Amino acid sequence: MPILEVSNISKSFGSTEVLKDINFDMEKGRTLALIGSSGSGKTTLLRCLNFLETPDTGVIKVNDEVLFDASDPNTNKDSEKRIKRLHFGLVFQSFNLFPQHNVLKNVTLAKELLAKERPDYKQNKKQILGEIEEQAREVLDSVGLSEKMLNYPHELSGGQQQRVAIARALVLSPDIICFDEPTSALDPELTGEVLKVIKGLAERETTMIIVTHEMQFARDVSDVVLFMDDGRIVEQGPPEEVFGNPKEERTKHFLERYFEG
Amino acid sequence: METFINVSLNLLGGFRYTVLLFAYTLLIALPLGLIISFGSMSSFKPLRWLTRTFVWIIRGTPLMLQLIIVFYAPGLIWGISAFGRMEAAIIAFGINYSCYFSEIYRGGIEAIPKGQYEAGQVLGMKKGQIFLQIILLQVIKRILAPMSNEVITLVKDTSLARIIAITELIYIGQKYITASALLWPLFYTGVFYLVSCGLLTLLFQYTERKLKYFAV
Numbered sequence: 001m002p003i004l005e006v007s008n009i010s011k012s013f014g015s016t017e018v019l020k021d022i023n024f025d026m027e028k029g030r031t032l033a034l035i036g037s038s039g040s041g042k043t044t045l046l047r048c049l050n051f052l053e054t055p056d057t058g059v060i061k062v063n064d065e066v067l068f069d070a071s072d073p074n075t076n077k078d079s080e081k082r083i084k085r086l087h088f089g090l091v092f093q094s095f096n097l098f099p100q101h102n103v104l105k106n107v108t109l110a111k112e113l114l115a116k117e118r119p120d121y122k123q124n125k126k127q128i129l130g131e132i133e134e135q136a137r138e139v140l141d142s143v144g145l146s147e148k149m150l151n152y153p154h155e156l157s158g159g160q161q162q163r164v165a166i167a168r169a170l171v172l173s174p175d176i177i178c179f180d181e182p183t184s185a186l187d188p189e190l191t192g193e194v195l196k197v198i199k200g201l202a203e204r205e206t207t208m209i210i211v212t213h214e215m216q217f218a219r220d221v222s223d224v225v226l227f228m229d230d231g232r233i234v235e236q237g238p239p240e241e242v243f244g245n246p247k248e249e250r251t252k253h254f255l256e257r258y259f260e261g
Numbered sequence: 262m263e264t265f266i267n268v269s270l271n272l273l274g275g276f277r278y279t280v281l282l283f284a285y286t287l288l289i290a291l292p293l294g295l296i297i298s299f300g301s302m303s304s305f306k307p308l309r310w311l312t313r314t315f316v317w318i319i320r321g322t323p324l325m326l327q328l329i330i331v332f333y334a335p336g337l338i339w340g341i342s343a344f345g346r347m348e349a350a351i352i353a354f355g356i357n358y359s360c361y362f363s364e365i366y367r368g369g370i371e372a373i374p375k376g377q378y379e380a381g382q383v384l385g386m387k388k389g390q391i392f393l394q395i396i397l398l399q400v401i402k403r404i405l406a407p408m409s410n411e412v413i414t415l416v417k418d419t420s421l422a423r424i425i426a427i428t429e430l431i432y433i434g435q436k437y438i439t440a441s442a443l444l445w446p447l448f449y450t451g452v453f454y455l456v457s458c459g460l461l462t463l464l465f466q467y468t469e470r471k472l473k474y475f476a477v
C-alpha cells in the first residue's frame with residue numbers, strides 16, 4: 001500500500017491554472033525527486049501537500065486515510081488542518097528559522113507546544129520536556145550540529161541553518177518530509193553539507209519528496225523522479241530512465257537545456 | 262516670597278498628574294493599539310475600512326481638540342457631564358495614542374516575512390502560539406525605535422491636558438506667572454521633563470540591548 005496517494009489535484013490562482021490534474025503515489029521509505037522548469041508548479045504542489053494552499057479539486061491520502069478531498073468539505077476544516085499537516089514536514093528554500101530562539105529551541109518549540117495538548121502533560125511535564133530535549137539533541141547530532149545547539153540562527157552559515165531546519169522538521173517524525181529547493185539559497189560551497197544530510201536520510205529510508213534543480217543529486221538520491229511541466233506531471237519513473245532514457249519530448253528538452261547550461 | 266523648596270514641592274504635585282496621565286495612557290494604548298492594528302489588517306473589508314477611517318480621524322485632528330470634545334461634548338449634547346477631568350484626559354490620550362501605536366504595530370507586524378508564519382503552521386502550531394512564540398518578540402524588536410519616539414512625545418504631550426484644567430506640571434508652572442509674577446518656576450518644569458525623558462531613553466536603550474542577541 002502506498003504511503004501517499006495524490007489524485008486529480010488541480011489548483012488555480014485567479015485565472016492561471018498552476019496545477020492540472022496531478023496524480024502520483026509513493027511507497028514508504030522512498031525518495032521522490034520533483035524536477036521541472038521554473039514556474040511549472042513544484043512549490044505549489046508541495047504547499048498543497050502541506051495545507052498551505054487548498055487545491056481546487058482532488059484527493060490526498062496518507063496511509064489510506066483521506067486527509068483532503070476537495071469534494072468533501074468535512075475534510076477541509078481549518079481546525080483539523082493543523083493536526084493533518086503533521087503527516088508532512090516541509091523544509092523551505094529560505095530556512096525560515098525562528099531568529100529569537102536558539103538552535104535547540106527551534107527544534108523543540110513545536111513539539112513542546114504539541115505536548116501541552118497531551119492529557120498527561122501536567123503530571124509528567126518535566127519528563128515529557130526532558131524527552132523532547134533528548135530527541136532534539138539526537139536529531140541535531142544526526143545533522144552534525146551538536147556543537148551549535150546554543151547558537152542563534154544568525155550566528156550560523158546558510159548550510160548550518162538549513163540543517164537546523166531539517167532537524168526541526170525531522171523531530172516531529174512526519175510520514176513524509178518535503179524539501180523545496182533546500183540548497184538554492186546557499187552559496188555553492190555550502191550545498192554539499194546539506195545534500196549529504198539529505199542523502200543520509202535517504203539511506204535511512206526516510207520518505208521524502210525533494211524539489212531540486214540539482215539534477216546530479218536528484219539522480220543519485222531518488223528512487224522515483226517526477227518531471228513537471230506547465231502544471232502537469234509529464235513523466236515519472238526511476239531516475240535511470242527519466243535521466244538516461246526520457247520518453248517525452250519535453251523531458252528531453254528540459255534535460256538537454258539543463259546539462260548544456 | 263516663594264522658596265525654591267516650596268516651588269519644587271508644588272511642581273511635584275503637578276508632576277504627579279503628569280505621571281498618572283502618562284501611565285494610564287500607556288496602560289490603555291499599548292494593548293488597545295494592538296487590537297486596532299489587528300482591525301486595520303483584517304481581511305474582513307468593512308472592519309478594515311472602519312478601523313482605518315477611525316485611525317485617520319484620530320491622527321488627523323489635534324489631540325487638544327479631542328481632549329476638549331471628550332470632556333465637553335457629553336455635556337453639550339446630552340446635558341450630562343459624563344467624565345471627570347482626569348477620566349476625560351485618560352480616555353482622549355488613550356484613544357489618541359492607541360491609534361499612533363496601532364500604525365507602528367502594523368508596520369512591525371507586516372514586516373515579518375510570511376515564511377515565519379508558514380514555518381509555524383507546518384510545525385502544527387496554533388495561530389495564537391505562532392503570534393506569541395514567534396512573531397511578537399520580532400515585532401517588538403523592530404518597533405522599539407519608533408515606540409521610544411512616541412513614548413517620549415507622550416511625556417511632553419501630557420501638558421496639553423491643562424486645556425481642560427488638569428493641574429499637571431505646566432499648569433502649575435504657569436500659575437506662578439499669573440499668581441506670583443514669577444517666570445522661573447515654568448522654566449524649572451523643563452527639568453522634570455528632561456529627567457523623565459532621560460530615564461525613558463535609558464530604559465529603551467536597555468531593552469534594545471536585551472534584544473540584541475538575535476537578528477531580524
Ligand SMILES: Nc1ncnc2c1ncn2[C@@H]1O[C@H](COP(=O)(O)OP(=O)(O)OP(=O)(O)O)[C@@H](O)[C@H]1O
Pocket residue numbers: 013016018036037038039040041042043044045
Ligand atoms: N500565491 C500565488 N498567487 C498567484 N500566482 C502564484 C502564486 N503562487 C504561485 N503562483 C504562480 O504559479 C506558478 C507556479 O509557481 P510555483 O512556485 O509552484 O513554481 P515552481 O515550479 O516552484 O517554480 P520555481 O522553480 O521557480 O520555484 C507560477 O506561474 C507562479 O507565478
Ligand SMILES: [Mg+2]
Pocket residue numbers: 042043044180
Ligand atoms: Mg519553487
